Amino acid sequence: MTTDTETRTDESSTVRRPHGWLWASLAGLVSAAALLAVAELFAVLVARSASPVLAVGSVIVDIVPRPLKELAITVFGESDKIALLVGVGLGAAVAAAIAGVLEYRFRFVGAVILGIGGVLATAAIVTRAGAGALAWLPPVLGTVAGVVLLLTLARRLRRWVAAAAADETTAAGVNRRGFFLVSGIAAATAVVVGVGARVVNAATASVAAARDALRLPTARTTVTIPDGASLEVPGLAPIITPNSDFYRVDTALTVPNVDPSTWRLSIDGMVDQPIELSFDDLVNMGLDEYGVTLTCVSNEVGGGLVGNAIWTGIPIRDVLRMAAPQADADMVLSESVDGYTASTPLSALTDDGLDAIFAVAMNGEPLPFEHGFPVRMVVPGLYGYVSATKWVTKLTVTRFDQDEAYWTPRGYSAEAPIKMSSRVDTPKIGTPVSAGRVPIAGMAWAQPVGIERVEVSIDDGDWQSATLSTPINDQSWVQWMVDWDAQPGSHYITVRAVDKQGNVQTQEQAAIAPNGSSGWQRTLVTVR
Numbered sequence: 114m115t116t117d118t119e120t121r122t123d124e125s126s127t128v129r130r131p132h133g134w135l136w137a138s139l140a141g142l143v144s145a146a147a148l149l150a151v152a153e154l155f156a157v158l159v160a161r162s163a164s165p166v167l168a169v170g171s172v173i174v175d176i177v178p179r180p181l182k183e184l185a186i187t188v189f190g191e192s193d194k195i196a197l198l199v200g201v202g203l204g205a206a207v208a209a210a211i212a213g214v215l216e217y218r219f220r221f222v223g224a225v226i227l228g229i230g231g232v233l234a235t236a237a238i239v240t241r242a243g244a245g246a247l248a249w250l251p252p253v254l255g256t257v258a259g260v261v262l263l264l265t266l267a268r269r270l271r272r273w274v275a276a277a278a279a280d281e282t283t284a285a286g287v288n289r290r291g292f293f294l295v296s297g298i299a300a301a302t303a304v305v306v307g308v309g310a311r312v313v314n315a316a317t318a319s320v321a322a323a324r325d326a327l328r329l330p331t332a333r334t335t336v337t338i339p340d341g342a343s344l345e346v347p348g349l350a351p352i353i354t355p356n357s358d359f360y361r362v363d364t365a366l367t368v369p370n371v372d373p374s375t376w377r378l379s380i381d382g383m384v385d386q387p388i389e390l391s392f393d394d395l396v397n398m399g400l401d402e403y404g405v406t407l408t409c410v411s412n413e414v415g416g417g418l419v420g421n422a423i424w425t426g427i428p429i430r431d432v433l434r435m436a437a438p439q440a441d442a443d444m445v446l447s448e449s450v451d452g453y454t455a456s457t458p459l460s461a462l463t464d465d466g467l468d469a470i471f472a473v474a475m476n477g478e479p480l481p482f483e484h485g486f487p488v489r490m491v492v493p494g495l496y497g498y499v500s501a502t503k504w505v506t507k508l509t510v511t512r513f514d515q516d517e518a519y520w521t522p523r524g525y526s527a528e529a530p531i532k533m534s535s536r537v538d539t540p541k542i543g544t545p546v547s548a549g550r551v552p553i554a555g556m557a558w559a560q561p562v563g564i565e566r567v568e569v570s571i572d573d574g575d576w577q578s579a580t581l582s583t584p585i586n587d588q589s590w591v592q593w594m595v596d597w598d599a600q601p602g603s604h605y606i607t608v609r610a611v612d613k614q615g616n617v618q619t620q621e622q623a624a625i626a627p628n629g630s631s632g633w634q635r636t637l638v639t640v641r
């Protein structure tokens with residue numbers, strides 16, 4: 114049984130005066146950690162190579178006077194960079210602690226100091242060479258997070274201290290627990306997220322550096338772009354799609370980072386001689402250029418999931434030959450580092466008349482990361498999902514009746530040749546044109562046969578043949594155009610292609626699943 118006096122003693126011991134300045138400096142540290150963690154996290158998402166921590170460090174390296182730099186090298190030798198980063202870290206930690214104490218004593222003062230720190234870090238980041246257009250976003254978001262956290266923690270701390278001073282047990286306890294709960298969760302999250310993001314950023318940055326440093330052997334043959342390959346009609350897609358405009362389709366949540374120096378291609382399964390090649394082994398087989406139009410099965414008639422590039426690569430048949438596929442095999446299951454798989458008929462990869470390649474460059478530069486760096490497949494005439502495996506690392510020679518690829522159990526055909534198609538690029542649907550001479554123009558493709566003719570019908574009248582651009586080859590799309598004497602009113606434009614074997618693009622409409630859309634594009638144009 115307790116007496117009143119004893120109870121009072123117990124209570125007064127729980128209302129001990131906290132060391133306000135101590136916890137305030139903790140609040141400052143946790144807020145600064147949150148600032149960095151949020152900044153690093155968003156750097157992974159929007160500005161991969163711009164690390165806030167490293168940008169600030171680099172600026173300091175650049176602005177430190179020479180004598181001090183030399184002193185640092187004398188004292189720390191090879192570890193001068195580490196010493197610098199440790200020094201920056203300690204300096205930032207002290208500043209953050211001071212900001213915490215100031216915020217606790219003088220409302221908003223610490224928050225302003227943290228904000229200024231964030232602004233300086235942002236300035237350091239956006240002025241670095243190679244900073245992307247969105248490089249400011251991560252440090253700004255980080256600063257907002259850090260400032261909000263500091264305001265919250267300092268408020269809790271002030272309430273806790275005030276309640277303790279006034280012997281208000283319950284209020285003191287609530288605010289103490291609130292302070293430690295928010296600090297603890299924020300600190301733990303900041304460490305996990307911040308360190309995780311930094312590791313991801315570091316891996317990305319090193320592969321980015323490897324790509325920048327990559328010097329591919331010169332291609333032995335190049336693709337000649339013939340005179341007349343471009344019709345030069347405004348609004349028409351270019352005959353070669355720039356890498357930055359090339360459509361991207363894949364299942365990868367984050368773009369895989371594959372270092373060419375550790376990349377390997379293995380070929381096994383139904384082969385007499387399983388093989389494994391390094392990146393150098395592959396490119397030293399000799400590079401040639403190929404112009405190939407890539408098409409996605411998900412492209413609607415008239416859609417934009419199609420692009421044409423000059424790929425530099427090595428015929429897959431030359432690599433497969435080294436592994437000696439067995440006679441009863443009929444499929445190659447190609448696999449990406451992220452586990453994606455595609456099923457391609459073995460014959461499409463070994464056919465001498467069809468250049469299926471391992472591509473290492475796209476329009477004259479190493480493959481962009483989103484398009485499969487360092488090696489992807491490109492097979493003329495087959496939809497991307499059954500042939501164009503990006504970040505490819507493994508081929509298994511097998512049979513269609515034994516293995517299936519990623520999309521096969523998900524409602525798509527195991528084999529899928531590209532369907533011939535044509536589309537109107539200009540005039541654009543919904544953009545009225547003025548009466549008079551109006552060019553109607555678009556793109557058409559029939560890989561690997563080639564386009565013979567494109568025909569246009571206006572208001573369901575007679576089919577008229579369009580002028581074609583000079584084709585680069587049968588694997589690449591062509592541009593087409595007709596001159597139209599546009600009369601005011603609404604008009605339907607219908608387009609269809611004919612391939613070099615005389616096949617006419619089918620009018621029959623098909624959905625994307627299971628093996629690609631078909632039908633004629635018919636657009637309504639308003640003439641004023």
Ligand SMILES: Nc1nc2c(c(=O)[nH]1)N[C@H]1C(S)=C(S)[C@@H](COP(=O)(O)O)O[C@H]1N2
Nearest residue numbers: 360361362363364409449453497498501503
């Ligand atoms: N590793 C991997 N490769 C892939 C895919 C994928 O999801 N993962 N998608 C395929 C599909 S559906 C298409 S249409 C093409 C698109 O290539 P692109 O993004 O370079 O245009 O890549 C193919 N290669």
Ligand SMILES: [Mo]
Nearest residue numbers: 409410497498
């Ligand atoms: Mo696709």
